Amino acid sequence: MARAENKETAGSATRLVANIARKMRVRKGWTQEQLGSELGFSGAAVSAMETCAQPASDEMLIKLERVLGDGLGIFEQAREYVRLDKLPAQFKDYAMLEQRALTLCSYITLVVDGLFQTVEYARALIGGGYPPLSDHRVEELVEARMARKALFDRDPPALIELVLEESALHRTVGSQEIMRSQLLQLAECAQRRNVTVQVVPLDRGRRGEHAGMRGEMKLLETPEHDHLIYMEPQDESLLISDPAKVSTYTQRYAKIRSQALCPDESLGLIERLAGDQQ
Template identity: 70%
Template sequence: MARAENKTEAGGTARVVAALAKALREQQRLSQEELGALIGYTGSAVSAMETCAQPASDQMLIKLEESIGLGLGVFEKARGYIRADKYPPLFKDFAPLEQKALSLQSYAMLVVHGLFQTEAYARALIGGGYPPLSKQRVAELVEARMTRKSLFDRDPTVLIELVLDESALRRAVGSKEIMREQLIRLVEYGELRNVTLQVMPLARGLRGEHAGLHGEITLLESPDHEHVAYLEAQDESLLISDPAKVTTYTHRYAKIRAQALGPDESLGLIEQLAGE
């Protein structure tokens, strides 16, 4: 159900889309109910979109483009901007960089990296956080997270590396079935040619060295071959472009990767955990 407070929370893109959709609908002499029938939504859903009580979803934008877009492509172009509006504030600066990246290298410790999460896992994780979020906000964040997955088969290909701490594989989120599905999906991702997935074993510290104890990190290479580091902690984020600092994080990540299990052994461990 649409929330009244969304009218004040809606971003600038959502407001422009709402006004444009209404203008094009009226220009084509369609009622809200008639437009809803064309795009597979109720008239109430169209009304909620036009008043920003419920901004357009990614799927609704696709349907609007097909039905009343007049070949202009404006609703298609708006999809990326609407998606960015739905991201949490700490991720908004990094999100557009991620979608254009040539390469991504990440180390995740606490939970499965967002890019690799199943919808059920993401919903359980986001919905179970604190402070609690409304069902609508949870749905928005889950949708925004799922749309990031276009990166896996993007053209040009992006090279993706993930070192995942074993604790994240063993930490139950949602239910046993949700975890099993998530583990199976990780194996599927790890078998993609542009993805390298490794596991940092829990017992690594017994060897006397563990380069990952400083926390999670993501390294990104832009289309201009610039390198940045991205850090998150306690709903705060830090985007680092200083070359000296990025070099330090790059060296640390290289050590983390070297200390992790190899790709084949890692996938074998994940498959084993999925079968337990």
């Protein structure tokens, strides 16, 4: 459902798309109802898009390109930026960096990393958070999260590493079936040539040392070969570029990775846990 407060918080890409779509509609002499008919949406949906009460969905942008684009590719190119507009404010800067990353290394403790999540797992996770979100906002965030997966198949491919605590594999999110599908997808991702997945076993602490006790982190290398650290404690974002700090976090990540199971052992564990969910 369109919300009035969205008009005040809409991002720049959302506002630009709304303005261009309205002007091109008027140029054709169409009403909102006529454009909606051409798109397969209601006139109310077009109105909500033009007033920024409801940002254009990915589906609407594809159809706007076909109906109003005139071969210019405006709405097609806008898809990425409108998706970014829908992300939480603290995540937007990082999301743009992520899509251009040469390498992306993540240490995750509580749940499966967002880049590896299934639609159902993401929906259950986002919908079950606090404070509660509207169903529409949940779907917006799920759509934006799924769009990040383009990184897996980008050309040239990004090199992606995930070091995941085993406890996240045991934590059922949504339902047993959702969790089984999530584990199977994680196993599938782990077998990609540009992806490495390693699991830190539950008994790591018994060996007297666990380098990951200070929490999650993401290490990113940009096309310019800058190295950055990203952390997101309690919905706050922290992007670190200071070389000395990046070095410390990079060394810590390397130690965490060394304490994880090897990729083959990790894959076997994930597949075994998926079988236990049947």
